[in-house]
Amino acid sequence: MTTRSKQWLYLLFAFTCVLLGMCILLPIPWLGGETVMEQMTEEASTTSLDDQQEYHLTTVEYTTYIDEKKVEVYRFEPGTIVVNQGDEVVLRLHGIHGKQHEFTLEHYNIDGTVTKGKETTISFTADTPGTFRLTCHTHTSANQIPMVSYITVVKK
Ligand SMILES: [Cu+2]
Known part of the structure; x- marks a missing residue:
């Protein structure tokens, strides 16, 4: 050229x-x-989540060795969800790791179980501002690091 x-x-x-x-x-x-x-x-x-308010959470397990000792921890992912007061919220909980997780969403008093390979759906109206814990009772602080996700409701 x-x-x-x-x-x-x-x-x-x-x-x-x-x-x-x-x-x-x-x-x-x-x-x-x-x-x-x-x-x-x-x-x-x-196409944002503004009017949808549907969140997918998964149960995840992390395993590692600290000083040759096996350490396991279960988590809800994501660990934090932020919604607006008044939102109609749908949480779809997918059981990926761990046989089952019995949980409670505080303040809203919703109980349920997430089973491996299955989806559990809960819904509620985010009426009260604040941060509320979605806690697993199968994996608590008594036997290991608590398995918890924090739902923050922002005041309108
Ligand atoms: Cu659990």
């Missing part, structure tokens, strides 16, 4: 980059005068 044709290739590449940049950043009439970036962020916000 000659030096001259290489120069043309670079010029064409630079021109394409500028054109693409303009398309993304400048308002486009057939998109209602919005830029491609604005369109993309709008689509992202309409």
